[in-house]
Amino acid sequence: MAVKFCTAVAAIYGRVKLDVAIANVLSSIQKASDAVFLFGLLPLCISVRLRPNTEKREQEGRRETMSGSGKVVCVTGASGYIASWLVKLLLQRGYTVRATVRDLTDPKKTKHLRALEGANERLHLFKANLLEEGSFASVIEGCEGVFHTASPFYMHAADPQTELIDPAVKGTLNVLSSCVKTPSVRRVVVTSSMATVYYNGRPRTPNVIVDETWFSSVEFCKQEKLWYQLSKILAEEAAWKFSKDNSIDMVTIHPAFVIGPLLQPTLNASAAVFLKLINGSSTYPNASYGLVNVKDVAMAHILAFEVPSASGRYCLVESVAHYSDIVKILHEQYPALKLPEMCADDKPLVPIYHVSREKAKSLGIDYILLETSIMEIVKSLKEKGFVSF
Numbered sequence: 001m002a003v004k005f006c007t008a009v010a011a012i013y014g015r016v017k018l019d020v021a022i023a024n025v026l027s028s029i030q031k032a033s034d035a036v037f038l039f040g041l042l043p044l045c046i047s048v049r050l051r052p053n054t055e056k057r058e059q060e061g062r063r064e065t066m067s068g069s070g071k072v073v074c075v076t077g078a079s080g081y082i083a084s085w086l087v088k089l090l091l092q093r094g095y096t097v098r099a100t101v102r103d104l105t106d107p108k109k110t111k112h113l114r115a116l117e118g119a120n121e122r123l124h125l126f127k128a129n130l131l132e133e134g135s136f137a138s139v140i141e142g143c144e145g146v147f148h149t150a151s152p153f154y155m156h157a158a159d160p161q162t163e164l165i166d167p168a169v170k171g172t173l174n175v176l177s178s179c180v181k182t183p184s185v186r187r188v189v190v191t192s193s194m195a196t197v198y199y200n201g202r203p204r205t206p207n208v209i210v211d212e213t214w215f216s217s218v219e220f221c222k223q224e225k226l227w228y229q230l231s232k233i234l235a236e237e238a239a240w241k242f243s244k245d246n247s248i249d250m251v252t253i254h255p256a257f258v259i260g261p262l263l264q265p266t267l268n269a270s271a272a273v274f275l276k277l278i279n280g281s282s283t284y285p286n287a288s289y290g291l292v293n294v295k296d297v298a299m300a301h302i303l304a305f306e307v308p309s310a311s312g313r314y315c316l317v318e319s320v321a322h323y324s325d326i327v328k329i330l331h332e333q334y335p336a337l338k339l340p341e342m343c344a345d346d347k348p349l350v351p352i353y354h355v356s357r358e359k360a361k362s363l364g365i366d367y368i369l370l371e372t373s374i375m376e377i378v379k380s381l382k383e384k385g386f387v388s389f
């Protein structure tokens with residue numbers, strides 16, 4: 001067991017086959033007799049892993065600052081969780097950002113954006129709605145890049161067609177129609193999701209590697225009533241068709257479940273799911289899913305615009321973990337947290353699987369580790385008063 005553990009740590013430190021290494025560590029933890037040994041070493045392992053990751057990122061940040069100097073780009077849905085980070089990083093890199101929000105008068109949607117470094121000089125906010133035809137046209141005017149992130153993101157809709165599917169699909173076509181009429185637009189980066197990749201009924205087990213060639217199935221999602229997933233599938237399909245028909249240079253970004261710090265004062269859907277886990281639930285769901293840090297998602301959007309050879313779809317998944325794995329990491333990091341102790345059912349744990357990192361790596365993404373992302377989101381939720389412990 002010690003050999004397996006050390007191999008895993010070596011692999012983690014060397015950033016080789018990281019998800020496999022994490023799976024090794026986690027599967028080792030499941031053996032009760034090994035728990036004492038591992039929990040003694042894990043904090044050491046985590047601190048060794050965090051330091052080089054953070055330092056490297058700071059150096060990269062300094063080196064890359066101002067690469068967008070003199071360039072004008074548009075971000076739709078700027079007050080959202082992912083888009084707020086995207087706006088922050090774009091401003092940091094020197095871009096001038098023309099950003100859309102639905103309500104310019106709501107400080108909860110704008111104050112955190114106006115407070116960003118560089119916002120006074122280079123952030124311009126506009127009102128736009130996905131369902132109003134032509135709403136984005138004047139905003140996109142003069143932009144070299146368009147980042148289309150706006151799309152309703154919640155799971156329970158009374159009327160999925162009106163609440164989720166129409167804004168996702170019609171909104172995407174609305175934005176792309178304005179792009180095609182604007183000669184300054186060089187590339188469009190659309191925020192899609194892993195929801196358009198792996199909901200197709202194919203088994204996801206530890207020997208399966210999901211990649212960009214996977215597509216979710218409309219029929220499967222209808223059958224399972226996965227309406228948010230369906231909205232993202234139909235929006236992506238419409239976007240690829242429209243971009244091909246109109247020769248738009250488009251790239252799609254497919255994040256898994258996004259965690260990490262919140263810039264906005266309100267609770268977005270993925271943070272709300274995470275909050276549920278640390279806010280007094282007695283059980284955790286029997287589910288495994290991919291996770292990725294919001295800062296990596298924002299940076300992937302920027303790289304997808306900046307790297308000339310970027311094309312097609314990019315899956316963004318740092319690791320795949322079962323809820324029980326996340327609870328273990330949380331327990332280690334925050335012993336004072338009241339965490340669920342049992343799985344919601346008695347069935348065997350839903351297995352983990354893998355998602356290829358090759359394409360994201362080719363963009364230049366060097367993922368923030370799962371433990372760091374978990375630590376960051378808990379800290380952020382605590383600072384914003386969503387949880388107290």
Ligand SMILES: NC(=O)c1ccc[n+]([C@@H]2O[C@H](COP(=O)([O-])OP(=O)(O)OC[C@H]3O[C@@H](n4cnc5c(N)ncnc54)[C@H](OP(=O)(O)O)[C@@H]3O)[C@@H](O)[C@H]2O)c1
Pocket residue numbers: 076077078079080081082083101102103109128129130131149150151152153167191192193194232254255256257258259268269270
């Ligand atoms: N978070 C994740 O785990 C995750 C994972 C994969 C993909 N994604 C995708 O990432 C994108 C951003 O999601 P997020 O997590 O940042 O969620 P979010 O915080 O809820 O952001 C969604 C944004 O879309 C805007 N929006 C919704 N309906 C609109 C409409 N009719 N007109 C104009 N804007 C509208 C919202 O504006 P308001 O602020 O006015 O409501 C908000 O700014 C979405 O496309 C989502 O599908 C998210």
